[in-house]
Amino acid sequence: MSQKLNLGWLGAVAMGVVLSAAAQEKPADFTTQVPLSVTGEGPWYRLELPLNVQLNARQADLSDVRVFNAVGDVQAYALARQSAQSSETRTLTEVKWFPLYNSVDATETAPSVRVQSSANGTLVEVQPSSPLEAGEEELRGWLLDASAIKAPLQQLILDWTSERDGFQRFTLEASDDLQHWRSWGEGQVARLIFSDERVEQRAISLPGQSARYLRLLWITPHSAPTLTSAQLQSASTRSLPLPLVWSQALAGSSVKAGEYTWQLPMGLNVERVQVELSQPNSLAPVSLTGRRDSSLPWQPVVSGLLYRLTQNGQDVVQNELPLSGQIVQQLKLTVDERGGGLGVDVPTLKFAVRATQLVFLARGPGPYTLVVGNTTAKAANLPLSTLIPDYSPEKLATLGRAMVDVGVEARKPSTVTASAPIDTHWKKFGLWAVLLLCVVFLVAMAFSLLRKSTAKP
Template identity: 30%
Template sequence: MRNKSLLELLLLLAATSAAATPHRAPLQVTQPAPFLTLDATAEAWQHSLGSDLHDWQLLDAQGRRVPFALLPDELLATPERELKLAALPPAPTTAASAPPSRLPAGWLLDLGEPAQWLAEPRQLRLRWPAEAAPFRAGYRLETSSDLQAWQTLGTGQLLGLRTTEGAPLAQPLVPLVGRPQRYLRLVWDDATRAVQPEAATLLAQPAGMAPQQQLRSAPLPAPDAEGGWVIPLGGPQPLLSLALAGKQGTWVLPVQVQTRSGAKSPWQTVARSVFYRVDRGAAPADTAPSLPLNIGASELRLLPPRGTALPPADSLRLDWTVRVTHIVWAAQGEPPFSLQVGAVAAEAGPRSLADVVPDWSREQARLGRAQLGAFTPEATAVKEEPAVPPRRLLLWAVLGVGVVLLAAVTWRLWRQGPTQTST
């Protein structure tokens, strides 16, 4: 048993050592300039120890560190703007005997003149009172430039639910598919099942710029022992959003989004959301918007409530977006340059932009480019044993001679046998 435990410990140490092996990739300068930019690749994340780049080092030909910084990414900062909500008149009742409804049929929002938009509208985020009763409300979203002619932008659902433990599960986002006009009209399918929002926030993206993110997808595997779907991401990565997509049927899944730091570590819940797909027949299905995130993770688990009726496993997939990491550095030192990841050092990781590029406003229009080659594991250096000091060497020699003399005397006395006493 003791030998087995020792063997398991040695295997664990060997695995840990292998996982921590640093890797290095060469850099090829494709556009020379005093300051260069570099985009991280998916392979870089596979060998990284974290999503904050604390184990990244940019090295010159002599192995000396070249300072680098994260390239400013204003595209990831989503501008937000509060909008005023105006209630639409109650919808007319269809039954003659039914009392007239006093609930708003929906809500009207004014985005302002499109010519004055500084950013393109992408989503609406509604907020309702925390004490609101649980609800699930379908809606139709329309747009108009003059409040007369209305064009449908899409349909969807807003959800405000709670778990059996009382934790909130909300879906407050309304995606703006296509470019809306000045006015938006959100009309409830059934006002009696809807919520009365107290605020609306417009989420936008700077006009004329593409988001600096990459979309990745993976089919959901078979559930684990606790009924959750575990999705490896291929190394620690900066996650921006995720969505659960399906190919068939109507389903609503409240899930916990969980991450963990290692294969033996416990799962930690980082978000709760409700994903859904509502089949509309010949029309496109309604699907839940992506869940915004801003975390670093190398592995995810989506955990639905126990006993939930799940869609067929082969009909679901997970879509997630990761931030494209750009770094900028000065072409100092001796080329060729390389990027090493997976080794923690005191001076590793990015520095502030001002420490790397003193005059950013002037240099950002003159940046050069570099690209990463393939990563290879670094050879483990064999440490040389330090020389033994002379005084310590002499001490060990004296002790050794003493042990030998003591052993010789003991051996001689044993050969002689016991001493005979005379009478």
């Protein structure tokens, strides 16, 4: 009886080994191979997948990405692809604003002020540090009180009155103590009358950081408007979203005046597009539609206003449109020709997707190779909490780094690509032949042992 059990176990083990070998993947099974360099302490390493490598994938969800070591062993890995909407709650809050005055002939950009605040930091009063004579003061900007908002700030929405329509540009700074200010770049608002319709740009994107106070300073104070409303949109997230990565410019096509289409390399979760505005003083209300392939109808994506206008010798440009991150492979831009259109040439388009981070557990000798491009590969990524047993966002930031070697182009072995399906079939046939021989051999051994046992007295 024990001999029969041993034979059964031996057969099961043999079959498991053979089937495992049949399912094992090799770097040659993938069309694109990129060497990696690693720094820091392992055994886990994190890598931001370059967009040009992602675009070589054959599956939109990156099921065909792998990492191999120097002897061809596949490495356990996880993908982190948080979207901007993932696990976040957005809140719109009305905030107080205080005017910042300075004398007309003052040379400093930021007015010096005296501030009175409550115990919790809420602003009560903001006055110039020295008295100003009537008629000498000039409105330089506004101080916004965001001390009641604890979440990262995503967007500033303004409303205003002004004697004339047009564009208003300003610098934006942030502070937590009203003493030390950090730049958040420049912004602009606009209010235009176009074809008897009012077109407004009231929202300004913020960097997604927390701040107790914001300081808005007009670049041309003499024509600055008076604020009537200030709102801040904040977002509470479990983890900050990965940054956007931009593509190279894509050439488009046009078969009808005022309509332009672009074909993306594959279906992608696009979150932003940038349209080339080659001609100065271009203004175009547009609508963007998209679809996953040519057999499907076009679906509305977003509408907006694109422009490139010259003011005070400088270009004021708004050439980006936000998307919600849905998967698209074809995009079509329809332009309202009443604004003059976008010119004779078809504009190029850049698209942005959320960065994808890969974390792998290094096993076996390096160097390591990132591979992608296999239409039949099944998803093999693990959850981060499984790959790293005591995972936390804080620990993720301390992992070693892996980088695609700079200056090394992705290898695309055409001979391997062409012959891989044939080689794979021969390997399968060979492995099944070995399996059958093993089974025949085991059956023969079993009969031989049984005959010997029955022959004994």
